[in-house]
Structure formats: structure tokens, C-alpha cells
Amino acid sequence: MKFTENKLEQSFTELLAQEGYPHSLGNTLQRQIDEVLIESDLHGYLSSRYANQGLTDTEIKSIILELKSLPASDLYESNKRFMKMLSDGFILKREDHSQKDIYIQLIDYTGLEKYKYSAEELITIVADIEEEYIPEDKNIYRFVTQLEIYGSEKRIPDGIVYINGLPLVLFEFKSAIREDATIFNAYNQLTVRYRRDIPEVLKYNAFCVISDGVNNKAGSLFAPYEFYYAWRRIAGQPNEVDGIDSMFTLIQGMFHKNRLRDVIRNFIFIPDTGKKEEKIVCRYPQYYAARALFENIKKAQKPLGDGKGGTYFGATGSGKSYTMLYLTRLLMKSEHFGSPTVVLITDRNDLDDQLSKQFINARTFIGDNTVESVESRADLREKLQGRQSGGVFLTTIQKFTGDTELLSERTNVICISDEAHRSQINLDQKIRITESGVTKSFGFAKYLHDSLPNATFVGFTGTPIDATLDVFGQEVDA
Template sequence: MEIIGSEKRIPDGIIYINGLPVVVFEFKSAIREEATIHNAFEQLTIGYKRDIPELFKYNAFCVISDGVNNKAGSFFAPYEFYYAWRRVAGLAKDVDGIDSMFTLVQGMFNQNRLRDIIQNFIYIPDTSKKDEKIVCRYPQYYAARALYENIKKAEKPNGDGKGGTYFGATGSGKSFTMLYLTRLLMKSEHFESPTIVLITDRTDLDDQLSGQFTNAKSFIGDDNIKSVESRAELRTLMQGRRSGGVFLTTIHKFTEDTELLTERTNIICISDEAHRSQTNLDQKVKITSKGVKKTFGFARYLHDSLPNATFVGFTGTPIDATLDVFGKVVDSYTTAESVRDEITVGIVHEGRAATVVLHNSKLEEIEKYYEEACERRG
């Protein structure tokens, strides 16, 4: 189809929904050495942007291909943020080469899934200094959808409150998965606008998520998105609230006191780095010169504060305690997949044995140091 702008252009493929051009395809030949997938990207984002910009007014995303490499991404995204869609529900994960075109078409362009991606998985920040639109990658889509369905089953009083664990290796884009999941939960008629508490165990992670989520109020569908400075502030925000609100905090703030925050069931707690301080529910007893001292892990304070909440865990290194607290792994994205998607580079190492000789007294000193450090952290 010819598109007339400042110049006449003929895109290789366009998908229309109700007359609106929502996806544009650009193909290059796999047998022409001088024509690469990057040329397809340049033709879209330079040539078409200059000559027929009106075509992209309603664009959701673009697809570029050379027959072997097949990628999708936002019209505003740099080339390195175009990614393959390597998974279709029910099919094997390891799909590459020519087969990845079939996977991309079956994965992204299933009618229901395409509508879902356009409706719930394309994030436009509230404010930005540049043209910006972020289209989900396949691990983010499938993880958010799997967690959403598992949370529905786990919600109390009928469920056990274990919303599930997501095992996402480096490069999975966990923060965006959390963002997409939050939108699904907030827009769901089933949950009737839940209150969502996002919990990290480091202030730098809290700052990162806070910056992202507070700039996504329109996308999430709730204006009350706030980074919480203390447990007392969280209690104030929870009091009298029956629905809504997204609050970001760190696990350490739950130890400031032990007072109940709320008994509501439509509370969803999403924990990042769910293999560390967010799994220690056990009580510890220590006999001191002043008597018996009882301490609890950070996670125990959290669960006692929100006894009827549903807990979801994100981690790159799940351990047994992670599954005990958050439930089974409902989806995963491995390091091998991240390397294949060119998100991370492969790790190559040469194993060598190091000879270390320590006296028993030094070993005992090291053990004592770590025991005392663990006790101080609870």
C-alpha cells in the first residue's frame, strides 16, 4: 500500500485495527549481504519518520526482520532496544533463527494477546524529556500474566496468601514486570482496586522503583503512588483506606514497631530480592546477662503487620525459603535466555583451586564475627 507524505513510501506490512495502523513491518532479504536488519530499523525510524510521520500517529510498535533475525520495539526506541519474541505459551522456549519469526507472529499477534499488549503492556511515562514509549519484552509479558493469575488463586480468605515467585535472571527487566503487574492488578475488576505495597531491601532499589512508579500514575491508573519514609507514615496512609494506593518502602521500616497496619485482604505485597531479608520469618532466642531475648526476622514483622495480604516475590536466586514464603515459581527467565536475547554477555571463566591455610583460632574468630553480624541484623 502506498503512503503519501512529503514523499511516497510503501511499507512492507501494516496491521490495522478498526482502520488504525497499529503495527508497521519492515523486511530485508536474508540473502542480500548489503541489506541488514539494521537497515530495516533505519528505514522505519529515519526514512519513514521523515517522509510519512502521520503513519505512526497511532502506532503501537514496529517489527523489523531480515528473515533470520526478527525483532519488535517501540518506534521511539534505539535499535538496541528492539528484541526478539522467543516464546509462545505452550511451546518450547529455545526458539531462534528463522523459527523466531513464527514465534514472534504466534506470540505477539495472537488476537487476544495483541489486544492485551496494546492495552496493558505499552508504558508511556507521565513526563519525559524525550519521545518515549516502552513495549514489553516476552519475559515481562508472560511473567506478569502468570503472576496475576496465581495471585487470584492465592488471595485470602480462600487462598494461602502465597502469590508466587518469579525467577528472573539479570536482564529480565524485573522493575518493568512489576510495573506491568501493578497495572493488571489495578485495572482488574476481580481485585476491585487493591492496595499494592512494593518492598525492597536496599535504599538504592527503593529509589529506582520510586522514580519509575511515581512517573507512571496514568499508566497504573492511580494518582496515590508514594515512596513511604516510615512505618508510621504507612500506617497513616492505610488508615481508613479500603482500596487503591501504591506504596513503596524498604523491609527494614517494618521493624520500627509491631502494631497491626490492616487486616484487609485486597493488599498485594510485591517483594524485590526475595531471597534475602524478606524470607526470614523465624523467631530467634538468645540468652543474655539480662535474660532471654527474642528477636524476629524482618519478614516476620511484615507478615504480622499485614496478616491477610498476598505476597509475591521477585528474585534472581530463589532459595527454599523463598518458595516457602511466596509460593512456587510461576515463571522464569534464565541467564541463558538473557544471553541469547543479547541483554547480557556470556560468562566465561577458568576454574582454579586456591590453597588457603588457616589456623583453627582464625576460623573460630571468623565464625564468631558472622554470628554476631547476623544477630545484629535480626
């Protein structure tokens, strides 16, 4: 099948409608020509969601005004601030100062914690606790086409997914049958022309989609073209797909409402500081791996589990460090784990330095200001002593030598091992016979496990061996 741009728009409209995104034409929306928010949707969502707290009309208008006041002239910083508000919510000071402040979420994420992801099938299923009520998704979804936006020039994006009146995902289509209009032209349209002419709509952008029907990719507005990726697998489907089929997996996978809310909340990373504009949207293997590992860690947590959180096999270039980062955010934000402590362990100093730089620059995303490199075992002991929750600590396995003194007995300590082979799985005793007698010793991993007896251990490796599974547990995703 060959798509014209009109056919592409129609196909995406139909696929999104099947996922629960009703279609609206731009000229049917009530708005000023220079406005990009659907204020009636945002007002309706906020008044309904916070009716019990007595959110007033004036307070709703103040929220909308704050969003509209983000300067489009500093697009990256405004988008960074908006994404923080969108993913983590914010505190609203009340109009009546005698009333308690309200924690506001621009998207209702209620219910995401009630779903879990099967490590075997990677499908979304209702949690085991039957009596738990999973509330209805009351967010307001729309797929809007032919919306005229006036900035320095008039532009008409091919499609926009709105949630609660916020233009979160922009679509740009190009025909595969036109040699002069490639998917790269769609990328340029978004990142060059729209950024120049209608930056107002991009302040609120979570990510973008470019498609010619055969190639269907998603990525950040600030990412290079080569970092736009297809979503090539959906829940319950073990095989990856390409071509036209990837259009279906993109919509049924990434735009499943629960998954889209999850991606927006937990899987879009913006560093705290940097010399360049950087915003990373997860790839589908990172998403499925982080979610599957999270569920497996819950099952493996002691005292009911065996402490083996699972093994993830990721080839070079698969973005393992970002998968670890997404997993860490899930753990730190989870009600189940009650603000756990995460210890990240590598077997080389260069890997430790690389991870440390990335994680220390991700404190906001992780949701904990205590993200620190550990200089020695004594340093880690000092940092863990008396700590009942929180904290992310990065170290190398070699710092666990010949000392089995207890570091923590807590069950919500999660150890994530990078390059989980060689030195990180040597639990066996070694016996050496010398002239002075017999000496007994263990590998670094033995001292680590004895020092954190109730922790849950997770392994990331690109070089799988049987002993890796013995130490960290079953393969969770590959």
C-alpha cells in the same frame, strides 16, 4: 531457507491470515492518497459497538476528526496521547447534552478478563466458570501491504496491521541474502525515513516489527535498535527458539488476537514525563511472567488461598522492574481485585529509590494518582488507615522493625517484594541470651506479614533459595 523481501512479505501475510488477519492490498482501499486511517472500518466498528447507546454519525465523525487532528509535527506527544486513548479509552461528550456521556474504546477489549493464563503451561484457556459467556471478538482486523502513503515523499511500508481502521503495527522487511540490506536498515527505514517523510501514519503506531526472516524483532518506534527483541516462545512451548522459527513464534505468540489486544492495552509503557522520547514495549518473558503471576495471585488471595502469590526468578538485565510495573497495572485495572492496594518492598535504599522514580513517573500507566514512597512504618500506617482501595506504596523491608501493630486486614492488599531473599524471608524467631536475660525477636519479614495478615505476597529474585519458595509460594515463571 533464504528470503527475498517479496517472499518475506508473502510468508508474513500467510502467517497473519492463519491468525485471523485478512490481507488487503493498499490500492483496493477506499481513501484519499494522503489518508492513513481506513475510515470506513473505524466508522463501522464504532457504529456497531455503540449502537445500543445511540452513537450518532456526527459523533463518530467527531471522534475520527479528533484522531486526525493530532499533530504529526509533535510525533512523540501525539503518539503518547493516542496510546492513552487506545489503551484506556476516553469519555465522549454527547451531541445531545441531555444524554449520558459514552465511554469509548477504540479497540473492543471485551473478553480479555474472561481468559486466564495457566501458570504451568502459559496458555490461554477459557475461564472455569462455564456459564460465563465469552463474547465474539468483533474488532476489524486487516494486514495491508503495498499501501502508498504520501507525505513529504511517497513511502510504501512493507506491511501494516490495522485494527478498526487504525494503523497500529508497521512491518519492514529486508532480505537476508542481500549484504547491503540488513535488519538494521529496516530499523532505520522505520525510525528515520518514515518518521521524516510519513509521520502521519506513525501517530497511531503501537509498535514496529523488523525482519529478514532469520531475525524477527519487535520494538517501539522511539526505542534504540538494541531494544528491539524477538518473541521467542509461544503458549504451551517451554523452549525458546531462534532463527526462522522465531518468525512463527512472533506471529503465533505476539499476534494471537487476544495477546495482541492485551499487549496494546497493558504492556506498552510511556512515562508521564521525561527528558527523552521513551516508550517501552514488553519483552515476551515480561509478558508471560506478569500474566502468570496475576493468575497465581488470584488463586492465592485469602480467605480461599494461602496468600502466597508466587516467586519469579529473573536474572540481572531481565527487566524485573518493568515486569513489576506491568503486573501492577494488571492488578489495578482488574475487576476481580476491586482496585487493590499494592505495596512494593525492597531490601536496599538504592533499589527503593530506583523503583520509586520509575513508579511515580508511571501514575497514568498504573491508573492511580496515589503512587508514593513511604518514609517510615508510621507513615505507611497513616496512608493505609481508612483506605479501602487503591494506592501504590514503595518502601524498604527494614522499616518493618519490632512492631506488629495491624496495618490493614483487607484481602486486596498485594505485597510485591524485590530481591526476595535474605531480609524478606526471615520469619523465624531469634533468641538471644544476655546477662540481663533472654530476649526474643523476629526478622523484618515476620513483622511485615503480621501487620498485613490477609495480604497476598509475591517475590521477585535473581538469587533463588528454598526459603524464598516457602514464603512466597511456587515458582511461577522463569
